[in-house]
Amino acid sequence: MSGNSSSRAIKDFLAEAEEIIEKLSIDLMALGEGNDGRDTDPDLLNSIFRSAHSIKGLAGMFGFDDISSLSHAMENLLDHLRLGKVSLSPLLVETLFEGLDLLLRLVNGKGTSESFTLDGAPMQARIAALLNAPPPQADDPIRALPLDPAVLNVLTEYEEHRLRDNLEKGRHILLVKVAFALASFDQELGEISDVLKSNGEIVSTLPCAGDFADKIAFQILVATSLSHAEIKEKLDRPDAVVEIVKDSSEAAVRPSTAITVPPASPPVASPPGKLDVIKETLSESDGGGASLRSISRTVRVDIDKLDYLMNIVGELVLSKGAVAMLCDQLKAQNNALAGDLQKVTRVLERRLHDLQKGVMDVRMVPVSQLFEKVIRIIRRVANEQGKKVEVDIRGADTELDKLIVEDLSDPLMHIIRNAVDHGIESPEERRAAGKPEKARIYLWASQKGNHVVLEIRDDGRGIDPERVRKKALEKGMISAEAELSRDDIFNLILAPGFSTRDEVTDLSGRGVGMDVVRNNIAALSGMLELDSTFGQGTAVTITLPITLAIIKALVIKVSGKAYAIPINSVMETLLVETASIRTIERLEVIDLREHTLPLVRLSRLFRLPTAEGSPSKLFVVVVGLADKKMGIVVDDLLGQQDVVIKSLGSTLSFVRGIAGAADLGNQKTVLVLDVGGLMSESLRGDSSFYV
Incomplete structure (x- = not known):
């Protein structure tokens, strides 16, 4: 080979x-x-x-x-x-x-x-x-059943085991005999089998000997908690003979406790280090009938091929933009072909939009793929530490770009390990604190506009402000006189090298902490928020764009240079009076509908030269992720355009506030702003982020 x-x-x-x-x-x-x-x-x-x-x-x-x-x-x-x-x-x-x-x-x-x-x-x-x-060792209860030896002798070892198991659970054992026409026996047998399966367990299906001229007969051995009469009624076939093999009185007072587990989303639990998973009920369509066709209609495709396809679509989108500009130029010259060219361009635009949407849909996968991996980690870590944990999963069918899901795996794993290792107490601690012995971790996903919000929450011990303060003093990160607010505590936890662990374990204590997680989320143009109440638990909220592929962007101008802001983060644009801007704790703000909106000037942020004097009015682009908002002060708004974001590569990965670069289709390349990163840093008041 x-x-x-x-x-x-x-x-x-x-x-x-x-x-x-x-x-x-x-x-x-x-x-x-x-x-x-x-x-x-x-x-x-x-x-x-x-x-x-x-x-x-x-x-x-x-x-x-x-x-x-x-x-x-x-x-x-x-x-x-x-x-x-x-x-x-x-x-x-x-x-x-x-x-x-x-x-x-x-x-x-x-x-x-x-x-x-x-x-x-x-x-x-x-x-x-x-x-x-x-x-x-136990006596075999099967031999005491009044079953024809011809039936008993042909039962497989597995069928015998299932028969014994149902006898031990006190279920009725019935034998259903029915004859079918040769032309339709497969369909009719399937229908009867479906009825019996929904009301019990089919132990075995065997051909039935007898004198049937143009028919074929079967006998079906069934275990059920329903009575003989109830099964007869459910079958609704006068020609069906239902015989009682074992009538268990116990079954009448002991209903079946069997739990039907949907194969797509089973409840999850584990032995020691107990783990239960609570999932939303998923409905399944009932497809009947046998066919040689594959049940699955999915095709596994390498993500690199989808990336290649997306790049081609992106280039087509840019070419369409160039054609549209040429059309506008011809129209300005009163060219007779301008009208026809404009019509063709609009048709091309609609078809490209459909193609773009189709390719993006192919890239989307449910976050359940990520949650299922996380559950394994929770189970293993909880088991190693002797902790009891159940997981509450909601919104597992929420979809994200496949590449985002893959890049999110490591940050999410770190957050989950922190939750189990740092957050969740031992069963003894929880009992002493008056909490249920079994802790709960919440994995919730939801779509909000063009973003997906993931919430990872636990009901553990939460963040101890005094412990954070002590560790920060030991590391020289704060002075002894410093007063820590709630936000200050969370900022310290997100600082590089910070850990509250005294010893190094397989899970923590190495100083590789939440700052790495935050940076990884920022690399996905997302934002991470931390919240905690001491003694009650901790919540980590991650807000991410649905896709990083082709996006619509608002092109803005600052100090003579063009930049692009992903439109899915833009909430509105404003023209504000310079006099309405005030300063609170070194941060410029304006009042917007009875709320205070923090501002960031790109010219200061990127150290760009500014014109002499101060204009009387400024453009402000209001951007938002989750429930956070911020205003970006710009010189001009140049309009919306479809762009394909290209990575700046590892060489320029240190550049803060930039998600990548994009070609505008007119031989001009602009930088795309990382809204999540800008908001995370500016709202935290990072002084190194400003001049």
Whole structure:
């Protein structure tokens, strides 16, 4: 295999393996619900088993024996679990999670080097110990059932286990016999099966012997909490015969506690270091009928290809702008073709807008992809520290640009680790403080206009002002006489190198703190806000643009130079009297509809030469993110235009207040302002941000 072919193959493997492992992780977290004494969904167990089998086969196909061997061991354990040979326990779930973590590390390692490997022997030994545990001895209740030996003898080992499990839970066992016309038996059998599945569990479906001239008959063994009469009524088929195999009186007083877990968004829980996930109910469309077509209509596309496509669309948008300017010039010269050219330009503009919107929609992914990864981190860290945590997730279907989601992963991981490590108390501390033993972390997402707001909140110990003050004094960041306001405390926490940890751990104490998180968010043209109440909890709010690709911008002029402000951050533009500007604590402000609006002069910020004298009126562009507003003082407003933001690169990454550069289509390049960064720094009153 050539080098290029090998590289493509590895990429295909990584994409497929990552998708399988993500689903396996979600299903494993749902499996933890079984440790609360609830029924384990057999479909969930089968889904987990299939995922382990899939990763084993995929790794074997690419020759990754270490991954294949580990996943094979996990598959064996899961097979024993679904057959009832081993029982669900915190130790078993924890072992599966640790095996999953090792799988993920192996898969990620293959992305850097095909020869990358880790020692999986200890994990496989742990799995082998669970497999070799002696099963509990009990009389087989199946043999006491009045079932035809012909039926009993053909039940698979898995079906026998499901039958025993339902008997132990005190459910009715019924045998439904029905004959179907040969021409439509598959559809009719599917309809009856759907009715029975929605009201119980189908243990087995078997052909039924008998004298049926032009028909085919089946007998369906069903376990249900409904009575014989209720099932008969639900089926609504006079020709269906429903026989009672086991009529359990217990079922009448003990309703089923089985929880149906939607495969797209299962509830999540874990063993030790308890983690529960509360999600909004998602409705699913019920699609019936069998088909050879794939259920999924999605296509996995490399994000680099989408970037290339977006760049082409961006160049077309700029070319359209150039054509529009030529059209205006021809119109000014009274050229006869100007009218026709203008009509064609408008059609082109509409089609380009549709194309641009389509490409941007393709790049959008739900933040649930990010939240699912975060849940794994919460679970692992909580487990390591013996803390009990549940997660409240809302707005997981809110969409963001794929690249923003990827770049947001590390900052969000740091925030979550801080929440569990610093914020959440131990169960003993929480009990002593009169709090529930189980802490709660909130992961909420919502769309507000052209921005997405992520809120990460906990009900932990909050930020202790005295502790912050003590650490700031030790580091020489403040004087002993300094009085710290609420904002000052948060500013210190966001300062470089600040940490309240006394010792270095795997999670914190290295001085790489929230300042790095804030800078990473600023690089995405976003804004980070911190709020906390001592003893009650901490909230981190991140406001981000939906996409950083093609945007509409307001082009402004300052000291003879043009700049662009993303229009999704612009709330309004004003023409204000210079005399109405006043100064409060070194910050210029104006009164806007009974509110104080802070101002930033770009000419001072960027150290640009200013004209002599002071004009009587100034243009102010009011920008906002979340509930924060700020006015940017400019010399002139040049109009709106579609622009494609290009990165300034790592060489100029230190430049503050600039998100990138954009071509206006008239051979002129302008700098695009980073509204989030400007607001974060100016509203914090950073003196180094001004002249």
